[in-house]
Amino acid sequence: MGRSQANPIADSQFLGLVQSAFERLRAELMKSGTFLFERVWPWMTDLRGSLRPEDYYLNLRSAPILLLPWWLELSLTASPDEDFQTDLIYATINKYYFVRLVDDVMDGHDPDLVILPMLSVWAAQFQAAYSRHFPPDHSFWKYFHQTLQRTAAVTAQEATLRNIDLPAFLDFSAAKTCGATIAMMAVCCRRERLDVFPAWARFWEAFARWHQMHDDLFDWRRDLKGGIQTYLLSEGERRKAAEESVMEWLVREGFAWATELLGEWTRDMQEESSRLNSPAVEQYVELRATDLNRRMAGISAGLESLARLSGLEL
């Protein structure tokens, strides 16, 4: 399946399904009335400064929460079920807006509180999309509820952490996105291929820790300014010299430390992707690795320039 010319990671068939799911989302939102629509739709579109909310999910640097269930089904059949996949996309975007708004409130990002009542609508739409495909007694629901409970538990616990070490990072920071595996489990149940699920779940685990560390690294300034605890900043607090600031530690060795760790986790992610029978996932991982290397090279050059300032005449 060829990639769309406009998008390096998504094929044109998938882009059509995403567009269809967003049209449905927009139509459902309009049913809530003009007042709420005019508050909620701008919040959705402002997430990435794009006029089309779907662009946010299809960016190379976004977590591929919509694409992985598609790639999973494509690894099992040449003819994915389009209606089913559209429902998965629709479920995931509803859940994403739910999680995103809760996160914005928990992080003190000051979202428009008037849109909070939408939470119950998004939660219901998320579950209803799966209900179309799985009867109440289907084993899918056990995984669905267990995973939602785990997501809630780790998200709540992470919010209370004041010092994040590697075990806490793996158990909480990187684990809070485990809800993304629900759509993958749905594909496995639908295709009666539960045997492949563990490999996809392991890939997600490897991706999630890589992605979270990537966030920690590229958001360090905002996190430091906002008092948000991350593994990177906690490590800085632990490793910095007595008179040194975390910022100075980052320049002296923190970026190099994070680069090495990300390199190791990139290799883990590549290894896990090679076990999925999915050229699309392997290609995606290579694109992410290349993008990261390019950005890290820019950072290294900047750090070297900062060091060269020592040559100024005083």
Next chain:
Amino acid sequence: MQRIEELRKRIFEKREFRELLVKDPKAALEEVGIAATPQNLALVKNVIDSITNLYSAFEERDSFLT
């Protein structure tokens, strides 16, 4: 060396200072007590692009999914 540390600190902490360093490196250096000698200006001119790129990597972005 304290003045160089101050320069690095301002580069780190203040976007306005980085912008000043690009627009008017002489004024920026003098603001932290470093003489705007031709050699110093040449060095700053030489490294400013990569320092700016360093910071563009960390500028505001939405980071929930990305």
